[in-house]
Amino acid sequence: MPPQVAFSIDVRADRVILSGSLDSASAPEMSRAVLRLSFLSARQVELDLSNVTFLDCSGLSALLQLQRSVSPFVVAVSAAVQRVLDLTDSGLIFNANTPLLPTA
Numbered sequence: 001m002p003p004q005v006a007f008s009i010d011v012r013a014d015r016v017i018l019s020g021s022l023d024s025a026s027a028p029e030m031s032r033a034v035l036r037l038s039f040l041s042a043r044q045v046e047l048d049l050s051n052v053t054f055l056d057c058s059g060l061s062a063l064l065q066l067q068r069s070v071s072p073f074v075v076a077v078s079a080a081v082q083r084v085l086d087l088t089d090s091g092l093i094f095n096a097n098t099p100l101l102p103t104a
Helices: 027-040 057-069 079-087
Strands: 007-012 015-022 046-055 073-077
Touching: 007 027, 015 027, 015 057, 027 057, 046 057, 046 079, 073 079
Parallel strands: 015 046, 046 073
Antiparallel strands: 007 015
16 A cells, blocks of 8 residues: 555635645545635635645546636646646646746
């Protein structure tokens, strides 16, 4: 059995900050947090992926589903997330006019 990577969600004002592995185990929790905040907030939800260390197809699928339903604004991505977005040509789906760049 592969080791489990910690995952955490921090909600601050209109921003959801994710850390760790975004995969089949954590994607539903992330989706619930973003959807809950989108219904409670009058502003667009911001999604910070700068601390995501791993993103699999389940995590990407959850992000794409959220983009279609509540259109969170992705403010930052990690190199791991950027790589998946680049490999799948998904980067422009988020923030259509702003290419995503890894933070530091």
